[in-house]
Amino acid sequence: VGIDYAGSSQIRESKRRGKIHISKAYIAVFVCLTTKAVHLELVSQLTTEAFLSALQRFTARRGLSSHIFSDNATNFVGANQLLREIYQFIASNQDEIAIGLSKQNISWKFIPPRSPHFGGIWEAA
Template identity: 40%
Template sequence: MVKLEVVNSLSANSALTALNNVFLQCGTPRKIYSDNGTNFVKCNKEIKKFLDQLEESSKLDNRNIEWIFSPPGAPWYNGTVERLISVTKRCLRCLDASFRSFEDARSTFLKIESVINGRPIVQDDDRWISPFEIAYGRQQQPLIDVNADLDTNGNWPKRLKEVRSKFENFWRSQYLASLNQNNQPKITDIKIGDYVLLPSDRFIKRNKWPIAKIIDICNNSNNDDKVIRSVKIRRLSDDAEYIRPVNGMILLDRYKN
C-alpha cells in the first residue's frame, strides 16, 4: 500500500505532522525506512523523545519505532520505495499539476494514491488483486472515477483538454522517444489497422514524427516472396491518405484485449 500526504514545507514539523496522519490511518509501524534528509533525522529524534516520555508515564504503552536510514549517497539502497516514488512522479506528470489550493493538491495526490494502490499485483484464478484489496479485503470502488473532475463552473471540457494535452506530451517524450530502429516492423508482419511513426526528412526528433494508420496493403509487382514493400496510410494529423514504402517506419505496440 502507498500512502501520500501533502505538506506545506519540507520542515521537520511538516514531515512529523504528515507521518502522524499516516499513523492515525494505518497504525504505528515498527520500522521506518528513509533517506538521510535533515527533516527525517529530526523527526526520528522527536519520535524517540516522545516514546521515551510515554514509556515513563505509562508502562502499558511499549511502542517502539526503529528508524533505518539508507547510507548517504546511495539513493538505490531503498529500491522499492524509490521505484514507487518514480511511479508517483509519472502519474503526476499525466495530471494537471497546476494546483490552485492546498485542497486541490491533496485531491490530486489522493487520485494518484488510488491509481497506484489499484494496480494488479497478485493473480487469483482469472482476476488480479490490487494492494488496496489485500489491505482492506474489498475492491476499490470510488464514488467518482479517479480520472474525472467535478467542475460546477462548466469548465470541465477545458480541464479535460488540458489533461489530454499533458498526457500526449508525456506519452511522446517518454514512450515515442524510447523507440528505436529495433521497433521497425518486419516486412511480413505489417497488418491493416496498425499504427506507425512515419520517417521525416525534416531532421526532427523521432517523437515528433507524424503518426499514421495503415489502411491497406499495396499490391507489389512480385508477390511470390510475400514481402510487403509499400502500404497505404492515413495520417492522423490531417486524415490525408498516402502510399508510402515501409522502409524506416516504426511500428507502435498493438493494443491487446
C-alpha cells in the same frame, strides 16, 4: 514502511472566483515493504513538524509501523530524534498509560548516505 519525498508541486488555492494563490507543496510517499501499497500525503513544508503531521495522519489511517526506513534527509533525522526524546520521556514515567505507549516503540532505520539505490522500493514509487 519506506518513506521519501516526491518533488515539489505547485498547488492552486482559490476561494470561489477571483484571486488565485499558488503555493509550493511536497508529497510524502509511504510504501509498505510487505504489500508494496503506496500512501501519499500532502506536506506544506520540508520541516520536521510538517513531516510529523504527515506521519501522524498516515498512522491514524493505516496504523503503526514497527519499522520505518528512509534516507538521511534532515526532516527525517529530526523527526527520529524528536520521537526518541518523546519515547524516552514516556518510558521514564511509570504510570500505566506511559508503559502502554512505550511498548509501541517504532524502530527507525536510515539507508547509507548518498546511496538512494538502497531505498529502491520507495524511490521507484
